[in-house]
Amino acid sequence: MEQDRYSANHKLYIVGIISLILSIGLFFFSMFILPFLIWNLHYDVPDFISHMIIYFQNKMNYSLPASKFLSWLIFFVPCLIAGYISYYISNYIDDQILGIKTEEEIEEEKQSAILVHKEIRASIGLAAKIFLLMILIVCIILLLHQLVQNI
Numbered sequence: 001m002e003q004d005r006y007s008a009n010h011k012l013y014i015v016g017i018i019s020l021i022l023s024i025g026l027f028f029f030s031m032f033i034l035p036f037l038i039w040n041l042h043y044d045v046p047d048f049i050s051h052m053i054i055y056f057q058n059k060m061n062y063s064l065p066a067s068k069f070l071s072w073l074i075f076f077v078p079c080l081i082a083g084y085i086s087y088y089i090s091n092y093i094d095d096q097i098l099g100i101k102t103e104e105e106i107e108e109e110k111q112s113a114i115l116v117h118k119e120i121r122a123s124i125g126l127a128a129k130i131f132l133l134m135i136l137i138v139c140i141i142l143l144l145h146q147l148v149q150n151i
Contacts, residue, residue: 049071053071
């Protein structure tokens with residue numbers, strides 16, 4: 001039988017649930033106001049959305065599309081942040097309960113990440129050298145072309 005997630009870590013569980021509810025609420029609210037902002041459909045959108053758009057236009061001197069986009073982002077970006085916090089907390093509690101990662105495995109992951117980082121750096125270096133060589137060849141061809149035209 002699966003362990004109770006609440007008993008594993010009370011505070012993190014509560015924070016995770018609150019951030020999940022906040023994320024879902026902000027997501028649905030941002031999707032609720034989206035037709036009003038895109039197609040100017042008139043329905044029961046709260047007045048503070050209209051006031052926010054007018055504020056961005058008058059006080060901040062933004063255009064109407066920019067004001068609408070900023071008004072939408074004010075609700076959508078916190079939705080993404082709260083969703084990520086909820087996701088991270090959920091995975092942290094799962095890792096604690098299941099004991100998925102031990103200290104040795106974490107150290108091995110760090111070592112493999114360092115090795116992968118070195119390999120990526122070497123690959124990027126090789127790609128940069130090839131790119132610079134291609135640019136050099138094009139420059140030489142252009143110089144030869146200029147020399148041939150001037151003769």
